[in-house]
Amino acid sequence: MITLLHLIIEFFKTGLFSIGGGYATIPFLYQISHQYGWYSIKELSDIIAISMITPGPVGVNMATFAGFKTFGIFGGIVATISLALPAFIFVILISKILKKYSENFWIKSILYALKPTGCGLLLAVGAKMFFDNVKTMPAICLFLFLFLVSFKFKKNPLYYFLFASIIGIILQICNVKLM
Amino acid sequence: MRISLKNLYFEFFMIGLQLLGGGYVIVPLMKKNLIEKKNWITESELTDFYALSQTIPGVIAINISAFTGYKLRGKSGALTAIIGTITTPIIFILLIATVMEYLLKISFTQSIFWGVSIAVIILIYLSIKEMWQNSLVDIPSWIIFILTFALSFFVKLSPVCIIIISITLGILICLAKARLSK
Known part of the structure; x- marks a missing residue:
């Protein structure tokens, strides 16, 4: 019961504090993994990848996954709804005052600060994942290669995953130690 | 013309079904399904909803669904649109989570996820680069950015x-700016 309550609170918090879309939920998901261990950091990175090839934003996918791991199907649904709840409340609150909302001085100042904060938090997670995962020679080579390629081709993340997966399989067939 | 909640749910269910690869994809999908096909909202409303969605808490896809649902059918519309959008993602992840344990026992899956875990870091980096452009606009925002990174990475303070x-x-900072410009 306590865990269920924590699950609801943590994903509500994630929904409430992650502003600006994209990967803004990831720093919170990282923190949850660290604090509660409902899923490992490795699973988080797996789900980020899976969420690219399945429908839905990564935050939603991760909430479902974490909920499922703690309380089965019921948990998955509860955690996802907790994540969506702050958005529902906010939309109802501000829909009546739309114009005033976006021109309000306080809202503007908050957003001014939150945007670079979102960047900084995500960079910290990226850096942590880098130091955790990119340790062996093959990992460093693959990382450098993808990094260089990213300057030329920005688009579809799917290609990155496909390429990285194929390299993983080839290296395994060649008996290269990966981890 | 009053749109029934059933129709509203169905349209957002279809959008959720096609929602591949991150939140931004929802904008072209909504344009195709809700503006061109159904004529439920206007293009400028969609642009407004998208801009607003980035300024309120939560996942963009959910926010934009909620704004549209609210405009069409009030509170129950917002709720219906949200549930419609997240139906398919929930079902997909529940299915994947069920088979994941078995999948991970296959050694090939481990190599795949080894590669993928490195690709994920690159994608996070690309996402930062994208956010970078409209968030780091002046020196104070750079200071906030660096401070945030340091507090999270070195001090390990919670987000x-x-x-x-x-x-x-x-x-x-904004108060100081307002005073200076006076």
């Missing part, structure tokens, strides 16, 4: 604490 600190800083 919620960091956000509260940065909101306080942001308000102080």
Whole structure:
């Protein structure tokens, strides 16, 4: 019961504090993994990848996954709804005052600060994942290669995953130690 | 013309079904399904909803669904649109989570996820680069950015604490700016 309550609170918090879309939920998901261990950091990175090839934003996918791991199907649904709840409340609150909302001085100042904060938090997670995962020679080579390629081709993340997966399989067939 | 909640659910269910690869994809999907096919909202409304969705808490895809649902059918419309959008993602992840344990026992899956875990870091980096352009606009925002990174990476403060600190800083900076420009 306590865990269920924590699950609801943590994903509500994630929904409430992650502003600006994209990967803004990831720093919170990282923190949850660290604090509660409902899923490992490795699973988080797996789900980020899976969420690219399945429908839905990564935050939603991760909430479902974490909920499922703690309380089965019921948990998955509860955690996802907790994540969506702050958005529902906010939309109802501000829909009546739309114009005033976006021109309000306080809202503007908050957003001014939150945007670079979102960047900084995500960079910290990226850096942590880098130091955790990119340790062996093959990992460093693959990382450098993808990094260089990213300057030329920005688009579809799917290609990155496909390429990285194929390299993983080839290296395994060649008996290269990966981890 | 009053749109029934059933129709509303169905349209957002279809959008959720096609929602591949991150939140931004929802904008072209909504344009195709809700503007061109159904004529439920206008293009400028969609643009407004998208801009607003980035400024309120939560996942963009959910926010934009809620705004549209609210415009069409009030509170129950917002709820219906949200549930419609997240139906398919929930079902997909529940299915995948069920088979994941078995999948991970296959050694090939482990190599795949080894590669993928490295690709994920690159994608996070690309996402930062994208956010970078409209968030790091002047020196104070750079300071907030660096401070946030340091507090998270070195001090290991929780994201919620960091956000509260940065909101306080942001308000102080904007107050100072407003005073200076007077």
